[in-house]
Amino acid sequence: MRIGIAGAGAFGTALAVTLAQAGQAVTLWARDAEAVEEMRRTRRVARLPEIELPEGIEPVSELSSLFACDTILMALPAQATRVFVTEHAGALAGKVLVACAKGIDLHSLTGQTAIISEAVPSATPALLTGPSFAADIARGLPTALTLACADDGCGAALQQALSTPTLRLYRSADVIGAELGGALKNVIAIACGACIGAGLGDSARAALMTRGFAEMQRLAASLGAAPETLMGLSGFGDLVLTCSSELSRNYRYGLALGRGEAFDSHMTVEGAATARAVTDLAAARGLDLPISAVTARMVAGDLTPLQALDALINRPLKEERE
Numbered sequence: 254m255r256i257g258i259a260g261a262g263a264f265g266t267a268l269a270v271t272l273a274q275a276g277q278a279v280t281l282w283a284r285d286a287e288a289v290e291e292m293r294r295t296r297r298v299a300r301l302p303e304i305e306l307p308e309g310i311e312p313v314s315e316l317s318s319l320f321a322c323d324t325i326l327m328a329l330p331a332q333a334t335r336v337f338v339t340e341h342a343g344a345l346a347g348k349v350l351v352a353c354a355k356g357i358d359l360h361s362l363t364g365q366t367a368i369i370s371e372a373v374p375s376a377t378p379a380l381l382t383g384p385s386f387a388a389d390i391a392r393g394l395p396t397a398l399t400l401a402c403a404d405d406g407c408g409a410a411l412q413q414a415l416s417t418p419t420l421r422l423y424r425s426a427d428v429i430g431a432e433l434g435g436a437l438k439n440v441i442a443i444a445c446g447a448c449i450g451a452g453l454g455d456s457a458r459a460a461l462m463t464r465g466f467a468e469m470q471r472l473a474a475s476l477g478a479a480p481e482t483l484m485g486l487s488g489f490g491d492l493v494l495t496c497s498s499e500l501s502r503n504y505r506y507g508l509a510l511g512r513g514e515a516f517d518s519h520m521t522v523e524g525a526a527t528a529r530a531v532t533d534l535a536a537a538r539g540l541d542l543p544i545s546a547v548t549a550r551m552v553a554g555d556l557t558p559l560q561a562l563d564a565l566i567n568r569p570l571k572e573e574r575e
């Protein structure tokens with residue numbers, strides 16, 4: 254298996270580092286030729302400045318080098334995946350394409366693997382997701398993730414090839430469930446950040462995480478996910494991590510919303526677009542997802558965190574299981 258990674262941001266680089274340290278040769282592609290030249294020279298990347306790139310990583314800016322790999326990890330932001338796989342569908346034909354981004358595509362309202370399958374029908378799509386900060390993986394801290402693939406043989410081969418001494422992969426055939434868990438938890442993490450930023454307290458955050466998880470389960474079930482997948486690393490596990498750590502960009506973006514502060518617009522905050530996508534999906538499916546709905550409105554600037562709280566806490570009383 255010859256492994257290429259598309260995207261030398263924080264996550265693509267972290268995956269390259271752990272794989273290279275485990276003895277894999279990795280081709281790490283970035284679109285910016287100057288940045289790649291700098292990476293070759295310094296063996297550092299801007300988004301993980303404290304990490305030195307091991308020898309086994311070859312930074313490249315030529316797409317031909319990436320396309321020479323038979324297995325490609327797609328570590329671009331979720332909203333960039335569709336354009337990339339569509340533009341390069343010919344070169345990607347027949348390859349194993351592992352989606353690493355966590356988000357619902359705004360254009361199609363589908364997850365990352367559906368985008369891949371539509372653009373490149375001959376590719377085998379898979380997904381790598383779950384609770385992990387890029388910096389933790391790159392530093393060799395212990396991490397457990399989900400490798401989801403509908404093709405059992407390919408899933409087992411990827412699980413073997415992408416596991417390292419510090420990165421333990423669990424296998425799943427429920428690709429839809431795994432990708433929805435990873436995408437939807439980002440929306441709830443923004444809500445939790447806003448809650449803490451606005452001074453509403455840890456009890457309110459626990460309520461948001463729990464009722465937010467109920468929303469994740471509701472939407473995932475309606476889209477065909479297995480309920481137990483949401484209980485695993487890719488759902489519950491990643492929700493806990495992202496809603497409780499300031500290492501999360503989604504959470505920090507929420508904190509900034511809650512405090513009424515500006516946030517770096519160049520930062521990848523997947524939950525912002527996915528909140529909109531979730532609102533559209535909920536409307537199309539007649540689902541009630543109030544936390545996601547108010548989060549989308551906060552992101553759009555239509556609602557302050559206190560107005561969002563007001564909208565949530567004054568809803569008609571109901572049974573918890575509903």
Ligand SMILES: NC(=O)C1=CN([C@@H]2O[C@H](COP(=O)(O)OP(=O)(O)OC[C@H]3O[C@@H](n4cnc5c(N)ncnc54)[C@H](OP(=O)(O)O)[C@@H]3O)[C@@H](O)[C@H]2O)C=CC1
Nearest residue numbers: 260261262263264265328329331333354355385386387521
């Ligand atoms: N960081 C983390 O801890 C984790 C991230 N993820 C997921 O991984 C995905 C990527 O996140 P992350 O690596 O952190 O993001 P970063 O912002 O660190 O990096 C994104 C990378 O994608 C490149 N990129 C952006 N748009 C395009 C495009 N249109 N074509 C080609 N390259 C592009 C950027 O290049 P340029 O520098 O030129 O703009 C950059 O190298 C997200 O979906 C995230 O949720 C998953 C688990 C952990």
Ligand SMILES: O=C(CO)COP(=O)(O)O
Nearest residue numbers: 383384385386501502503
């Ligand atoms: O997905 C992540 C943790 O599993 C990274 O979270 P952020 O994108 O919010 O930084």
